[in-house]
Amino acid sequence: MTNPIADLLKSEVILVTGSNTTECHPIFANYIKEAVLRKGAKLIVVDPRKIDLVDYADIWLRAKPGTDIAWINGLILLIIKENLQASEYIKERTEGFEELKAAVEKYTPQYVSGITGIPASDLMEAARAYGKAKPASILYTMGITQHITGTDTVKSLANLAMLCGNVGVPGGGVNPLRGQNNVQGACDLGALPNVFTGYQPVTGDEVREKFEEAWGVNNLPRTPGLTVTEMFSAAEEGKVKAIYIMGENPLLSDPDMNHIEHCLKSLEFLVVQDIFLTETAKYADVVLPATSFAEKEGTFTNSERRVQRVRKAVSPPGEAREDYRIICELSGRMGYPMDYKGPEDIMEEIRSVTPSYAGITCQRIEGAGIPWPCPDEGHQGTPILHIEKFVRGKGLFFAIDYKPPAEPTDEEYPFLLTTGRVLQHYHTGTMTRKGRGLNMLYPELLAEINTDDAVHLGIGSGEFIRIASRRGDIKVKSLISERPGRGVIFVPFHFSESPANALTINALDPIAKIPEYKVCAVKVEKA
Amino acid sequence: MVKLTIDEREITVEEGATILDAAKLAGIKIPTLCYHKRLNPIGSCRMCVVEIEGLPNPMTACTTPVAEGIKVVTNSERLQRMRRETLKLMLVNHPLDCPVCDKGGECSLQDLVYEFEIETAEYRAEKKEREAIYATPLIRYWPDRCIMCLRCVAACRDIKALGAIDIVGSGFGAGISPVNKEKCESCGECIKVCPTGALTENLSRYKGRTWMVNRVKTTCAYCGCGCQLELNVMNNRVIGITTKDDDEVNRGSLCVKGRFGYEFIGSEERLTKPLIKRDGKFHEAAWDEALDLVAERLTAIKTAAGSDAIAGLSSARCTNEENYLMQKFLRAVIGTNNIDHCARL
Numbered sequence: 027m028t029n030p031i032a033d034l035l036k037s038e039v040i041l042v043t044g045s046n047t048t049e050c051h052p053i054f055a056n057y058i059k060e061a062v063l064r065k066g067a068k069l070i071v072v073d074p075r076k077i078d079l080v081d082y083a084d085i086w087l088r089a090k091p092g093t094d095i096a097w098i099n100g101l102i103l104l105i106i107k108e109n110l111q112a113s114e115y116i117k118e119r120t121e122g123f124e125e126l127k128a129a130v131e132k133y134t135p136q137y138v139s140g141i142t143g144i145p146a147s148d149l150m151e152a153a154r155a156y157g158k159a160k161p162a163s164i165l166y167t168m169g170i171t172q173h174i175t176g177t178d179t180v181k182s183l184a185n186l187a188m189l190c191g192n193v194g195v196p197g198g199g200v201n202p203l204r205g206q207n208n209v210q211g212a213c214d215l216g217a218l219p220n221v222f223t224g225y226q227p228v229t230g231d232e233v234r235e236k237f238e239e240a241w242g243v244n245n246l247p248r249t250p251g252l253t254v255t256e257m258f259s260a261a262e263e264g265k266v267k268a269i270y271i272m273g274e275n276p277l278l279s280d281p282d283m284n285h286i287e288h289c290l291k292s293l294e295f296l297v298v299q300d301i302f303l304t305e306t307a308k309y310a311d312v313v314l315p316a317t318s319f320a321e322k323e324g325t326f327t328n329s330e331r332r333v334q335r336v337r338k339a340v341s342p343p344g345e346a347r348e349d350y351r352i353i354c355e356l357s358g359r360m361g362y363p364m365d366y367k368g369p370e371d372i373m374e375e376i377r378s379v380t381p382s383y384a385g386i387t388c389q390r391i392e393g394a395g396i397p398w399p400c401p402d403e404g405h406q407g408t409p410i411l412h413i414e415k416f417v418r419g420k421g422l423f424f425a426i427d428y429k430p431p432a433e434p435t436d437e438e439y440p441f442l443l444t445t446g447r448v449l450q451h452y453h454t455g456t457m458t459r460k461g462r463g464l465n466m467l468y469p470e471l472l473a474e475i476n477t478d479d480a481v482h483l484g485i486g487s488g489e490f491i492r493i494a495s496r497r498g499d500i501k502v503k504s505l506i507s508e509r510p511g512r513g514v515i516f517v518p519f520h521f522s523e524s525p526a527n528a529l530t531i532n533a534l535d536p537i538a539k540i541p542e543y544k545v546c547a548v549k550v551e552k553a
Numbered sequence: 554m555v556k557l558t559i560d561e562r563e564i565t566v567e568e569g570a571t572i573l574d575a576a577k578l579a580g581i582k583i584p585t586l587c588y589h590k591r592l593n594p595i596g597s598c599r600m601c602v603v604e605i606e607g608l609p610n611p612m613t614a615c616t617t618p619v620a621e622g623i624k625v626v627t628n629s630e631r632l633q634r635m636r637r638e639t640l641k642l643m644l645v646n647h648p649l650d651c652p653v654c655d656k657g658g659e660c661s662l663q664d665l666v667y668e669f670e671i672e673t674a675e676y677r678a679e680k681k682e683r684e685a686i687y688a689t690p691l692i693r694y695w696p697d698r699c700i701m702c703l704r705c706v707a708a709c710r711d712i713k714a715l716g717a718i719d720i721v722g723s724g725f726g727a728g729i730s731p732v733n734k735e736k737c738e739s740c741g742e743c744i745k746v747c748p749t750g751a752l753t754e755n756l757s758r759y760k761g762r763t764w765m766v767n768r769v770k771t772t773c774a775y776c777g778c779g780c781q782l783e784l785n786v787m788n789n790r791v792i793g794i795t796t797k798d799d800d801e802v803n804r805g806s807l808c809v810k811g812r813f814g815y816e817f818i819g820s821e822e823r824l825t826k827p828l829i830k831r832d833g834k835f836h837e838a839a840w841d842e843a844l845d846l847v848a849e850r851l852t853a854i855k856t857a858a859g860s861d862a863i864a865g866l867s868s869a870r871c872t873n874e875e876n877y878l879m880q881k882f883l884r885a886v887i888g889t890n891n892i893d894h895c896a897r898l
Contacts, residue, residue, distance in 0.1 A: 208871065301817075325872055372874040
């Protein structure tokens with residue numbers, strides 16, 4: 027996120043898109059509600075589903091899944107036509123405006139309406155609201171990014187924010203809400219194929235030299251590695267022979283489950299380190315028992331880039347060990363002794379090689395977390411990014427065109443499938459499906475289907491339906507509802523007994539390599 | 554700015570502040586029960602009554618805005634007598650069942666009754682049964698203990714903007730009821746603000762008294778909000794979750810997963826020993842055996858097929874320190890950049 031969430035209380039307009047915030051980020055949703063109900067902010071929701079947040083919205087645009095670039099370009103065109111753009115800001119702080127202007131020229135309300143299904147008048151209302159607000163904030167999540175055009179859509183949102191001078195100001199920003207407790211930290215700490223910690227590129231000679239010296243090794247690999255989605259295909263091709271998985275369940279979380287299953291079986295050697303025998307772990311040659319967050323010390327970095335403490339409350343069950351200890355043990359056996367006294371010791375090393383974390387010590391965050399970048403111990407951290415100037419200098423507008431999703435609907439597969447989470451469960455259910463409490467509330471998978479579609483197909487609420495794509499099929503209970511639009515089916519992906527990812531398509535964004543979970547073509551019938 | 558006098562001290566506060574705000578600013582303590590700083594003033598309990606010179610009746614400090622030049626007294630024999638009577642009237646509806654109450658030890662009512670040295674419930678009233686139904690099975694409503702302060706109703710409305718619960722009935726028969734049950738998200742905001750044991754958690758009931766648990770502050774394990782919470786630990790088991798007001802991003806709030814999704818920690822299904830697969834079946838193994846095997850196999854594959862034949866998946870559920878070590882292990886020890894995690898999924 028460019029801005030802290032509490033900044034919403036300073037926003038005149040909040041644009042939420044591709045985020046079912048009340049279910050997926052309930053505490054952030056509290057701020058949205060407070061901003062709307064107590065501070066008088068206007069809320070614009072753009073989402074194909076009538077999510078709960080729509081109840082609090084001034085404007086709701088129901089865009090067809092996978093058409094986001096079209097409506098964003100449409101808003102940009104209208105804002106320019108109405109002369110609501112921040113001309114001074116554009117002149118002083120950005121470049122590429124003329125190219126953007128030319129690129130959005132054809133996105134008239136009528137043209138956008140044809141692609142997205144959003145009525146022209148609603149688009150105009152939203153453009154005026156966002157364009158006039160000083161400041162306005164944008165929140166988004168995977169509804170925006172999990173498309174083959176995910177990267178372009180995020181750039182489009184940045185275009186919109188910069189157009190109105192909303193980046194680098196309190197109450198503004200382009201704010202992706204991160205879906206997992208430490209997904210921000212995992213990225214920050216270099217668990218990515220192209221960068222070391224703090225997004226220092228593996229292709230940089232000086233960067234590699236720095237890490238070679240710090241780690242006492244020679245010849246660190248200089249070409250970016252494989253992303254998670256590419257790793258499994260490489261396994262199928264025999265290029266990757268062994269995978270070591272720590273705390274992930276790709277069989278359920280990755281697209282096209284049958285394909286992943288085949289890839290896992292193709293491996294010569296699979297190690298899974300986890301707290302439960304997950305669906306993925308069942309395919310492992312060796313399973314190593316690890317510790318949960320309650321059994322270890324360390325830090326997590328939240329969506330706001332705030333580095334916060336994790337503290338040990340109980341000792342691990344049986345012989346389970348902290349993940350860091352397991353890695354150290356393995357490393358030592360492979361001829362590279364890692365001798366850390368504990369997580370604090372590791373943090374000291376992280377600080378020494380990571381400029382954005384350099385000022386963050388365990389002692390400093392004992393009371394309250396610090397948002398990076400924090401270059402030295404005297405620095406208070408950086409709640410808002412891009413104040414006065416962008417990290418790259420001038421903010422760059424990108425001229426971006428709309429592209430349709432990878433798999434359009436057709437006569438055989440007439441429904442659009444979109445996947446996501448529900449309030450009571452989390453990701454592949456490894457944690458939330460273990461206790462009584464959450465499962466009392468949401469015991470079994472429900473697939474949301476629009477009322478008209480259900481009537482047309484002769485399906486009653488709670489009746490079982492079969493959903494099939496070109497890659498697989500599942501049988502699930504139906505929930506008839508006005509939430510999805512006509513022709514859209516929503517299936518949560520937490521449930522291994524009817525896995526949504528048996529249906530999804532392994533079509534990737536060319537840059538981010540993120541799969542298009544939010545759109546694929548399916549057919550639906552009474553089971 | 555407005556100038557006023559409280560207990561003969563001159564205080565300057567912003568316009569719109571209440572007398573309670575002004576007193577707090579000056580460090581003057583006024584007893585409260587229904588007041589909660591995250592909620593709009595409720596004014597239901599009347600514990601915070603104060604005298605204002607020139608007015609015949611005491612006013613509630615939490616709902617009365619300051620005015621220029623007023624003189625306020627927060628402590629007098631009359632006010633203390635009124636507060637004692639208020640407490641005694643609450644005890645008509647609230648049994649002194651502190652020995653069996655989950656909230657015993659950190660109950661605002663218990664503290665006030667103790668402070669005001671009330672030893673018995675003096676007044677009696679005709680008992681009217683109130684229904685104990687609640688909006689979620691994860692929370693138990695104890696109507697006998699409910700003092701109708703309305704904090705829970707206000708929290709559901711002011712913080713969550715849901716309005717799932719409200720008062721139903723009147724007089725001694727009035728109680729909290731799920732008026733919009735389908736709106737309830739089981740977030741437990743109502744439990745968080747309940748000053749007594751009228752709302753208790755249905756999962757950990759009777760498993761540990763407040764003074765028997767050790768509370769360890771940490772960061773939530775679910776989404777990326779980064780909520781701060783306290784794991785309540787007894788006998789090496791997490792038996793509940795609590796939060797502190799004002800604590801960073803969540804300011805004491807949690808969602809249903811944060812507050813009730815802790816059972817997995819102590820699950821019987823947790824892995825407790827390394828497992829090695831032989832002939833398609835898992836067998837428990839000693840750590841040394843498992844680690845030796847992993848190191849040996851990875852080394853063999855690296856030697857035979859090269860570093861890039863090995864890949865690693867790190868975890869968005871693991872700590873920063875663990876993620877750092879995992880990428881270091883893949884890069885420095887295995888010699889590949891094939892390291893990723895589920896950021897895209």
